[in-house]
Amino acid sequence: MFKEGICPCCHEKIQVPEDRDQIICMFCGKEISVEEALEKQKSKIRKVSQEEYDQYMDTAKAVLEKLIRECDNPMQNFRKNLYEGAFNDFCSINRPLFEAVDMICGNAEDADGVTTELTDHLINAAKEELAGVKFKGHKNQKQMDYNFLLSIYLVPSAVKYPGEYSEQFADHLLADWNQAFGTNLGKATYEGIAGGFRRKLCYVTTAVCEGLGKGTDCYELNVLKRYRDEYLEHAKGGHELVEEYYDIAPTIVKRMEKEADKEQIYRALYEDYLMPCIRKIEAQEYEECRDLYESMVETLKVKYLM
Known part of the structure; x- marks a missing residue:
């Protein structure tokens, strides 16, 4: 049976x-x-005593704080053959958080109020960690790590968890996080993210970096991949822009490869567009980076597609 x-x-x-x-x-x-x-x-929420309620609150805050304190290169396992296992491990390890959120919200007179208390705890922990980072570039990298942690692991886990309040927690967290840090993270699901691995990655950037002998795991390529996954995919109109890019980029790259002076072309793209984009990402000028990258794509479209 x-x-x-x-x-x-x-x-x-x-x-x-x-x-x-x-x-x-x-x-x-x-x-x-x-x-x-x-x-x-x-998935039933039982009535708990004040002592149990406080224990659930302490558990939730402790898990959230630990996520921030121990956040270290969350992109490490963001690969087609690794992400599923890493995501399932994240869900299993942080299950006490989602259980606690359900019990707290289900027993509170003001579920929104206690959800805000939890999201504020996470945000304040992140702000404290960022305040202790001395160099601007390192601070920007840490901020991107936190954005990635939320977008690829924490929010999708909360959405997937079969609780009554976990998705509400995810919505609250995204809204409060975006307001606190000036980001524009969107609500992604595990299924949507895992499905995204079917797409090729950063055609033009990869071609340029390989053409200049930098390899496929260089700093520039990783920064731009992070920018695409952590910011552009969640920005207004960004997903559509990424989809359009993947429709045309393979043809552009193939035609660049046939040029006799392709190394000079790669060098010009690197110096005029890719490195300026990197600098804007490092300075958290994300929309300016988007404008510059769109300009590069439009230039390449005119030259190789029209």
Whole structure:
């Protein structure tokens, strides 16, 4: 006899045999408790005492603060063959946060108020960490790491978690974070992000960097990939711009490759567009970077497509 349950680690819906104590989740491969998987499906919020409520609040704040304090290169596993495992691990490790959010909001007279208290705690922890970073370039990198953590792991995990208040928490967090840091992060899902790996990455930038002997893992390419994933994809009209770019960029690159002076072309693109874009990203001038990159694409369209 099977019942529908939810994996407590990756939050996927699974068919659970009632006559077993432990099973392996077919999605994340983790060994899970049948009882826990079936309880998760119920997703009921029980009435708690003030002492329990305070404990849940402390747990939620501790997890949020730990996410900020220990945030180190969250892009490391953002690769087609690594992201699924990294995301499922994140969901499993931070499950106490989402459980606590449900219990706190479900027992509070003002769910919005306590959600704001939690998001403020995360934002203040981030501001404290940023204030301790001495150099501007390092501070900008740390800010991008935090943006990436929220966009690729924390918010999608909250959206995926089968709780009553977790998605509301994600919405609140994005709104408060964007206001506090002047960002424009959007609400992404795991499925949407994982599906994005089907696209090729940064055609023109990759061609230029490879043509100049910099390789596919150079600083410039990584910064522009981060900019695309963490800012442009979530900015107004940015996703559409990225989609249009991927429609035309392969043809542009193929035609540049046939030019006799292609090395000079790559050098000019690098000096006139790509490095100025990098400098604007480092200075957090994200819209100015967007304008410059659009200008480069329009120039290339005129030269190689029209």
